[in-house]
Amino acid sequence: MKKQIHLNGFTQNSVAPHSPGLWRHPADQGYRHGDLSYWIEMAHLLERGKFDAIFLADVSGVYDVYQNSYKPAIRNAVQVPLHNTLLQISAMAANTQYLGFAATYSATYTQPYKLAREFSTLDHLTKGRVAWNIVTSYLESEAVNQGLKTRIEHDKRYERAEEYMDVVYKLWEYSWEEDAVMADEEIGVYADPEKVHPIQHKGEYFSVPGIHLVEPSPQRTPVLFQAGSSSRGRDFAAKHAEAVFTTTQNTIAELKAFSTDIRSRAKKFGRRPEDILIFPGVVPIVGATEAEAKAKYEELKQYVSYEGTLALLSGHTGVDFSHYNPDEYVENLETNASRGFLHQYTTVNPEKKWTVREAVTHHGLGIGAWKVVGTPEQIADQFESMAVEGDVDGFNIIQAISPGTFRDFVDYVVPELQSRGIHRTEYEATTLRENMFGKGRVRLPSNHPAKRLGSHLSREAAKSVR
Template identity: 50%
Template sequence: MPKQIRLNAFDMNCVGHQSPGLWTHPDDRADSYNTLEYWTDLARLLERGKFDALFLADVLGIYDVYKDSPRTALEQAVQVPVNDPMMLVSAMALVTEHLGFGVTCALSYELPYPFARRMSTLDHLTKGRIGWNIVTGYLESAARGMGLERQVAHDGRYDVAEDYMQAAYKLWEASWEDGAVLRDRKGRRFADADKIHRVRHEGPHFKVDAIHLSEPSPQRTPVLFQAGASTRGRDFAARHAECVFINGPSKKVIGGIAADLRRRAAAAGRDPSDLVIFTMMTVITDRTSRAAQDKYRDYLGHVSEEGALALMSGWTGLDFGAMRPDEVVRFTDKADAMTSALEAFTTADPDRTWTVGEIARHAAIGGRGPMLVGSGAEVADALLSWVADTGVDGFNLAYVLTPGSFADVVDLVVPELQARGVYKRDYAPGTLRQKLFGRGPRLPASHPAAAVRPGA
């Protein structure tokens, strides 16, 4: 049986996500992001297309690195205003049965005890369809908003994350034993207190002395996404992640990251196939190649290259507003933001250099990822080529226009992939973890979370 391609929709609870300026297009509906109808309609559309999940990005803070000012981000809606992604999930879960939800939450500014309860709550309400995209943050403006002078250094943020995960695993996996919940009406006992345990965690960054407030949810620990592709981020992913989201401008960059992630997973004692790797892709498609190209040219009339540089400045930590358009971008270890974002355009492909202007044009539609333009059949060919050449398992599909870009994929690309036997015609039963991996709803015994379970 051929390898099955995985698809997530990539969105954010904001006006302008990965294609700055396209919210001005008359067919775009992103400015209705602050209505439930936008999200419930999108969820129904994605489930019709048998998408694995809606992957919700998030960021705390403002993109104010570009020209040392938030003005461009604010005026051009560059991921601001941005609302809380977790608040959307319950409504979308109510109108769908199978679609998963991967929610980005930065652990640098959230204590494990209340966060564990919120994720357990969503796992209950979605009947086991929630995933957590583990990020550590990258904007200094976020740290200042949380009352800090500056954010913790890049690698230090992953030290914090390691401690955070241990505390969260104990709350989800060790506090309530299997069988602790009785629901015994006649005996007037809801739970067996002897099977409920106080978590005592004392790490270098977090302390917990508490009973987890939620009864065990279908998955207990949510499906673990991770979106850091720096060297330190890959080590973290190899140890903890089930799904990894990587990003880069070319097959050479993405293929190298994917292969390295699987090597690191094997070195960590895990089966490399336990990692489901997604890369970002933006698709512009129509019924013919010519129509797709016409659509692309129409979109170019609405892009904001300055907005793209504001995004890239925030991601890389470099102020592109202080550089010439023809200046070649070089790697520096002094930019304490997304190391992987800077590496992708500097050191990851030694045969390719990028000027500031080239980055602006590349990122204006689809952000850091590549773009495919063509008929449904041509896009399907290209997606299969990316899987074969890079070793990824699927794609986080960014939109140019919403919901139009997603509708085009559902109507034109998904049927092509199904006809070739590389995309599901129906969902598997069970939780998000069961759908993705074909195994039980909980993390396997090989995962480090299993080590904290009672009797482990």
């Protein structure tokens, strides 16, 4: 069987989240993001294309690094206005049967006890179709508006997130035994309290003594996505993630180096290389002919807002690019924001130096992801080479215009991938983890680190009984 390609549709609950300025394109409908019909139509479209999931990015602050001001972000709708990322999922789930929902939530700014409850609830409501994109967050504005004096230091955010994962694993995997819910009307017991365990977590950052509030959901732990690209972020991904999202590679050699690195780090944590699916982001631009696709690409670029992209890029990297002239090189920089985004323009390819203008032009259409421009056949060829030679498992499709990029892809490229036998024509199952890893794998596999907390928990429980 040929290598199968998985697909996610990448978006966010805002106007033109990943391509600043494209809201001005006559075909763009991002302005409808506050309208449930927009999300339901999008979910139908992606399910028609047999996508694994809709992937919802999120931040919880404004992009105010550029010019030390929130005004450029407001003017250009750079991820603001920005609505909640979970609330539209129930409506999409009610209107689909198979599509998964990968939602971004910050491990730095949500308490694990609360996050565990929200995702368990959604896993019930969607019948096992939820994923969590674990982020540690990069904006200072997220920290100061949520009660912190300043952003926690980069590696410390990951260290804290390690303990965070222990807490949510304990809640999801161990608090409720599988048969705790009895609903026995005769004896009048709904759930057996002996089978619902306080997790007794007391660590450096979190204290959660009690039980999880939600009974086991179909997947228990949602499918775990992660997108950190720094060395610390990659270790975190290699330990916890079942799928890694990346946009920072733009050649097959760079992709191959990334996937080799993630897969070899996975071994350090007792996992197999194939336990992690790798999804590079791509912006597909489809035409009936190559010339038409190229013309479309040129047309889309005209709508990219230079100022809006500077606001986005400055927020991603933590570098205020208003202090640079457009032809200056982006180099010799370090950051406490997202190292992955900054390194894309400084170190990923030592042969290539980026000027600010080049970085902005590239980042402005799909947050610096690879642009795959051509006929459906050419795009399918490119996907096959990236998947096979770059050793990746699928693609996060990033929009230039919404939902036009998804629609063109589903109408023209998906049939080509299907006719080559490299993308499903029917879903394999109804839970997200099974659609990603194969029928029968509803829950985390036994070699996942979450599964190693079990013996520790029984020791804690024994201690608390004594």
